[in-house]
Amino acid sequence: MHFISQKKSLLNAISIVQKAVSSKSTLPILKGIYIEAVSNHLKFIATDLEIGIEHIIESNILEEGTVVVDARLFSEIVRKLPDSEVEILLKEQQMIIKCQNSEFNILYYPSDEFPELPTIEQRATYEINNQVFKNMIRQTSFATSQDEMKPVFTGVLVEIIDNKLNMVALDGYRLALKKVELTEGYNNKAIIPAKTLNEIGRIMDDSDDTVYMTLSDKHALFTLGETKLISRLLEGEFINYKQIIPKEYKTRIKVSTSLLLDSVERAALISREGKNNPIKLNIVGDKLIITSNSEVGKVQEEIDIETEGEDLNIAFNSKYLLDVLKIIEDEFLFIDFMTSINPGLIRPEEDINYKYLILPVRVSE
Amino acid sequence: MHFISQKKSLLNAISIVQKAVSSKSTLPILKGIYIEAVSNHLKFIATDLEIGIEHIIESNILEEGTVVVDARLFSEIVRKLPDSEVEILLKEQQMIIKCQNSEFNILYYPSDEFPELPTIEQRATYEINNQVFKNMIRQTSFATSQDEMKPVFTGVLVEIIDNKLNMVALDGYRLALKKVELTEGYNNKAIIPAKTLNEIGRIMDDSDDTVYMTLSDKHALFTLGETKLISRLLEGEFINYKQIIPKEYKTRIKVSTSLLLDSVERAALISREGKNNPIKLNIVGDKLIITSNSEVGKVQEEIDIETEGEDLNIAFNSKYLLDVLKIIEDEFLFIDFMTSINPGLIRPEEDINYKYLILPVRVSE
Numbered sequence: 001m002h003f004i005s006q007k008k009s010l011l012n013a014i015s016i017v018q019k020a021v022s023s024k025s026t027l028p029i030l031k032g033i034y035i036e037a038v039s040n041h042l043k044f045i046a047t048d049l050e051i052g053i054e055h056i057i058e059s060n061i062l063e064e065g066t067v068v069v070d071a072r073l074f075s076e077i078v079r080k081l082p083d084s085e086v087e088i089l090l091k092e093q094q095m096i097i098k099c100q101n102s103e104f105n106i107l108y109y110p111s112d113e114f115p116e117l118p119t120i121e122q123r124a125t126y127e128i129n130n131q132v133f134k135n136m137i138r139q140t141s142f143a144t145s146q147d148e149m150k151p152v153f154t155g156v157l158v159e160i161i162d163n164k165l166n167m168v169a170l171d172g173y174r175l176a177l178k179k180v181e182l183t184e185g186y187n188n189k190a191i192i193p194a195k196t197l198n199e200i201g202r203i204m205d206d207s208d209d210t211v212y213m214t215l216s217d218k219h220a221l222f223t224l225g226e227t228k229l230i231s232r233l234l235e236g237e238f239i240n241y242k243q244i245i246p247k248e249y250k251t252r253i254k255v256s257t258s259l260l261l262d263s264v265e266r267a268a269l270i271s272r273e274g275k276n277n278p279i280k281l282n283i284v285g286d287k288l289i290i291t292s293n294s295e296v297g298k299v300q301e302e303i304d305i306e307t308e309g310e311d312l313n314i315a316f317n318s319k320y321l322l323d324v325l326k327i328i329e330d331e332f333l334f335i336d337f338m339t340s341i342n343p344g345l346i347r348p349e350e351d352i353n354y355k356y357l358i359l360p361v362r363v364s365e
Numbered sequence: 366m367h368f369i370s371q372k373k374s375l376l377n378a379i380s381i382v383q384k385a386v387s388s389k390s391t392l393p394i395l396k397g398i399y400i401e402a403v404s405n406h407l408k409f410i411a412t413d414l415e416i417g418i419e420h421i422i423e424s425n426i427l428e429e430g431t432v433v434v435d436a437r438l439f440s441e442i443v444r445k446l447p448d449s450e451v452e453i454l455l456k457e458q459q460m461i462i463k464c465q466n467s468e469f470n471i472l473y474y475p476s477d478e479f480p481e482l483p484t485i486e487q488r489a490t491y492e493i494n495n496q497v498f499k500n501m502i503r504q505t506s507f508a509t510s511q512d513e514m515k516p517v518f519t520g521v522l523v524e525i526i527d528n529k530l531n532m533v534a535l536d537g538y539r540l541a542l543k544k545v546e547l548t549e550g551y552n553n554k555a556i557i558p559a560k561t562l563n564e565i566g567r568i569m570d571d572s573d574d575t576v577y578m579t580l581s582d583k584h585a586l587f588t589l590g591e592t593k594l595i596s597r598l599l600e601g602e603f604i605n606y607k608q609i610i611p612k613e614y615k616t617r618i619k620v621s622t623s624l625l626l627d628s629v630e631r632a633a634l635i636s637r638e639g640k641n642n643p644i645k646l647n648i649v650g651d652k653l654i655i656t657s658n659s660e661v662g663k664v665q666e667e668i669d670i671e672t673e674g675e676d677l678n679i680a681f682n683s684k685y686l687l688d689v690l691k692i693i694e695d696e697f698l699f700i701d702f703m704t705s706i707n708p709g710l711i712r713p714e715e716d717i718n719y720k721y722l723i724l725p726v727r728v729s730e
Contacts, residue, residue: 073634073661080631094662102631106662266445266467269438296438297459297471 001065002089003037007081007099009057013044014075016055016227019199021071022048032068034114037061045117046071051196052117053203054228062089068109069095077104117230120221125214126160126185130204130224133211136167136178137201139354142323144194145171152236155191158215162187168241169194174320175241175357190215191238196231203227245357246345249336251309253283254349257333260288261325263301267292268318270299277318278361283337284311292318314340315363324356366430367454368402372446372464374422378409379440381420381592384564386436387413397433398440399479402426410482411436416561417482418568419593427454433474434460442469482595485586490579491525491550495569495589498576501532501543502566504719507688509559510536517601520556523580527552533606534559539685540606540722555580556603561596568592610722611710614701616674618648619714622698625653626690628666632657633683635664642683643726648702649676657683679705680728689721 014033022030025048034045042059045052067090078086081099089096090108097104137156145153150172157168163182168175200222204211214221215233222229267279273294282289283305290301314337330348337344346356379398387395390413399410407424410417432455443451446464454461455473462469502521510518515537522533528547533540565587569576579586580598587594632644638659647654648670655666679702695713702709711721 070661076634077631080627080634082627101667102628102664103666104631104635104662104664106635262445262447263467266442266469269441269445270469270471296435297469299467299469301468302466 001035001037001067002061002063002087003042004060004062004085004087005042005057007078007083007086009059010086011075011078013042013055013057014071014078016203017044017046017053018071018075019202020046020048020051020053020229025049029068029109029113030115031071032109032114033071033074034066034068034111036066036111037064039064045114047115047117049115050193050232051199052230053199054117054230056226065090066111067095068111068114069106070109073106077106118219120214120216120219120230122214123216124160124186124188125212126165126182127210127212128165128180128182130207130209130211132180133213134201134204136165136180137197139178139327140167140169140176141194141197141201142327143169143171143174143176143356147171151234152191152238154195155193155234156197157189157238157241158192158213158220159189160185160187168238170239170241170357173317173359174324175244175355176324177241177245177355177357179353188215189238190220191234191236192220193231193234196220196229200224200229203229244343245355246336246338246343249309249338249345251283251307251312251337253288253308253335253337254306254332255288255303255335257325257328257330257348259303260333261322263290263303264318264321264325267299267301268322270294270297271318276361278315278363279318279321280313280315280363282313283307312337312340314344315361316344316358317361320358324358328354366400366402366432367426367428367452368407369425369427369450369452370407370422372443372448372451374424375451376440376443378407378420378422379436379443381568382409382411382418383436383440384567385411385413385416385418385594390414394433394474394478395480396435396437397474397479398436399431399433399476401431401476402429404429410479412480412482414480415558415597416564417595418564419482419595421591430455431476432460433476433479434471435474438471442471483584485579485581485584485595487579488581489525489551489553490577491530491547492575492577493530493545493547495572495574495576497545498578499566499569501530501545502562504543504692505532505534505541506559506562506566507692508534508536508539508541508721512536516599517556517603519560520558520599521562522554522603522606523557523578523585524554525550525552533603535604535606535722538682538724539689540609540720541689542606542610542720542722544718553580554603555585556599556601557585558596558599561585561594565589565594568594609708610720611701611703611708614674614703614710616648616672616677616702618653618673618700618702619671619697620653620668620700622690622693622695622713624668625698626687628655628668629683629686629690632664632666633687635659635662636683641726643680643728644683644686645678645680645728647678648672677702677705679709680726681709681723682726685723689723693719 036043045054087098094105095108159166212223271277271279271292279292288303288305330350332349401408410419452463459470460473524531577588636642636644636657644657653668653670695715697714708722
């Protein structure tokens with residue numbers, strides 16, 4: 001194996017696949033990056049057996065071959081090299097890295113021990129705009145559970161019905177739902193780990209390109225330009241979420257997203273000292289009074305709102321409110337309530353394709 | 366106590382004194398900020414009994430008084446308030462903080478338990494330009510020891526002799542020395558904790574103002590505009606550092622600071638896997654060859670230099686080289702050597718007032 005590449009393009013490839021490198025695997029080879037030099041390109045692969053990432057760059061290949069090299073050491077070396085041509089070859093059981101007046105000789109792993117990425121049959125592939133998909137992930141994945149004891153809750157349900165793509169996340173206390181229209185696609189569903197989606201979100205650049213999502217029985221494959229990401233799916237039955245989204249309300253308020261965010265952030269400074277971080281919302285006519293108290297003191301906030309329906313007292317965990325207020329971009333939002341023990345339903349004023357359900361907390365008066 | 370201040374000016378005062386708040390004290394009151402409202406100003410004080418910081422702002426005082434309030438909670442509340450006027454008063458054992466439509470009531474500590482800052486007699490005060498002093502700190506304090514078992518080494522010697530201010534830091538492996546001219550000042554010396562100097566460096570803004578340093582037997586006082594910082598001095602005898610700075614050399618090299626920094630950073634990627642992070646410098650005519658090897662591999666770097674005197678092989682701990690290469694701003698620097706077991710002396714090409722001594726490491730061939 002012998003090739004010449006630009007430092008920048010090498011570093012970019014390493015940075016992309018490195019996100020799949022296992023940080024805590026007991027298999028030493030999973031700490032490595034697999035590199036394959038064939039024809040006029042280099043293929044980089046890393047995997048932690050849950051997620052695999054592959055990236056291809058053009059390169060001047062002088063001799064074909066494969067190698068696995070420690071991801072951390074290799075990425076640090078390439079990062080510190082001058083911004084110039086880098087020549088890499090294997091010789092006497094060492095990888096030689098030359099760039100201007102620098103020469104590294106480092107050990108490598110035998111490449112035949114590196115696990116192959118699963119093959120995905122291209123049965124059902126969906127096309128989505130990069131930015132639309134990135135935004136869907138941002139608006140849902142935060143609502144998944146961190147609790148590995150309920151594996152289904154750590155994933156996002158991806159459901160394609162009648163050319164609509166729904167993404168749903170829930171953790172037992174709140175639920176986030178985002179819909180978009182697809183140009184075409186078979187009906188299908190899968191539960192994708194939130195970690196996978198977050199990695200895709202990080203890899204996607206700010207371009208308006210297209211991401212292709214392929215779902216098989218056990219895996220999802222995402223293709224973005226020269227990058228492929230393959231992830232295992234989560235097994236199990238997702239909750240029938242449609243049942244739990246309320247269809248009616250007795251109280252509806254319209255409130256400024258930023259005023260509500262600021263007030264809840266202040267109230268959370270007091271509530272976080274208590275159990276469940278509860279903050280109370282008191283709707284009195286066209287005023288929303290937010291209060292919280294704990295052993296360190298108390299706080300009261302007042303916001304002008306538009307109210308339709310009855311006055312109401314209800315309490316929420318401030319974290320679950322803050323999470324959604326931070327990702328809503330509309331200037332105003334609606335919250336629908338039934339009673340103080342029914343969930344609240346939050347949606348942005350303009351974006352009718354996003355819904356967030358949040359369970360109330362019971363607090364003593 | 367009752368006053369009205371702008372949020373920005375309150376937040377600025379809190380941020381300055383908060384650096385002295387004790388993070389791990391067993392005395393709860395040291396987690397607080399002392400606030401005194403007198404005449405037309407507010408005085409803020411925090412201390413961990415090693416360092417005390419005081420800052421004064423103008424304010425509309427409606428009723429004089431004093432209070433101590435939890436630094437973390439108070440700073441977070443003020444930070445989250447709208448950018449507007451803040452009204453603060455004490456009522457029924459609570460501090461009330463009002464700003465637009467927000468109102469906090471929080472508990473406070475009785476102010477009479479807050480320790481007084483020591484009084485420093487203004488016997489010997491020195492005037493130094495902010496930027497000059499900030500740079501002196503940056504060029505020396507990193508060379509102090511972190512080892513609390515040798516307290517004197519955790520401080521920087523500040524020595525005033527014949528209108529020259531010397532700052533010296535050493536840890537047994539390297540020494541950093543910086544001199545500046547003062548306009549006037551009594552001969553004097555003190556060992557100031559590096560932590561104190563680093564805090565002053567952080568508080569100093571980028572203005573060209575003057576800092577006043579006052580030394581008493583036990584304390585140093587620094588005055589910067591409306592901020593005062595008082596610190597305990599370290600007790601003990603500082604090493605007679607002049608003795609150990611070599612006066613002659615057998616080999617002198619002149620090298621590009623950035624090329625040397627880049628090469629040593631790359632070599633350190635390999636050397637950090639070994640003991641003492643050793644990297645070897647091999648001077649052969651007008652070439653400097655830097656090599657390092659450890660169990661992960663080896664590296665060789667070559668730099669063009671100007672050499673005066675004999676060829677030489679010597680090895681250094683890469684960390685001690687990197688530390689100084691990062692703070693030298695001159696394009697070129699000199700290194701003087703005697704033999705491979707004598708210290709190297711580094712100085713910037715232009716700045717004749719800075720010297721850095723570094724002990725070699727013995728390595729097997």
